[in-house]
Amino acid sequence: MEKLKITLEVIAKSVVSLPQEVFVTTNETDEEIILTIETNPEDIGRIIGKKGAVIHSIRTVLRAASYGIDKRINVEILNETPRTPNAE
Numbered sequence: 001m002e003k004l005k006i007t008l009e010v011i012a013k014s015v016v017s018l019p020q021e022v023f024v025t026t027n028e029t030d031e032e033i034i035l036t037i038e039t040n041p042e043d044i045g046r047i048i049g050k051k052g053a054v055i056h057s058i059r060t061v062l063r064a065a066s067y068g069i070d071k072r073i074n075v076e077i078l079n080e081t082p083r084t085p086n087a088e
Contacts (some may be wrong), residue, residue, distance in 0.1 A: 004035060004062055005035060028071070033071050036075075059073070061080070
């Protein structure tokens with residue numbers, strides 16, 4: 001699961017204009033792994049892309065990276081003000 005989190009962080013940070021404000025959290029259940037992207041509100045549009053093309057591509061890459069894991073992979077975008085880097 002850590003591999004998926006790192007993969008998502010690298011991809012998300014390469015798309016946004018403020019990579020220092022990208023945070024990825026994970027939540028694992030018996031049936032799925034939920035990866036949540038938290039970023040600056042100005043960068044949410046960059047993560048989603050035109051007609052959802054970027055987030056669709058990100059989800060496709062993560063599903064391919066999760067080959068061999070018998071759980072559904074779900075990528076979500078948190079639509080709230082992100083935490084500051086010093087808050088961790």
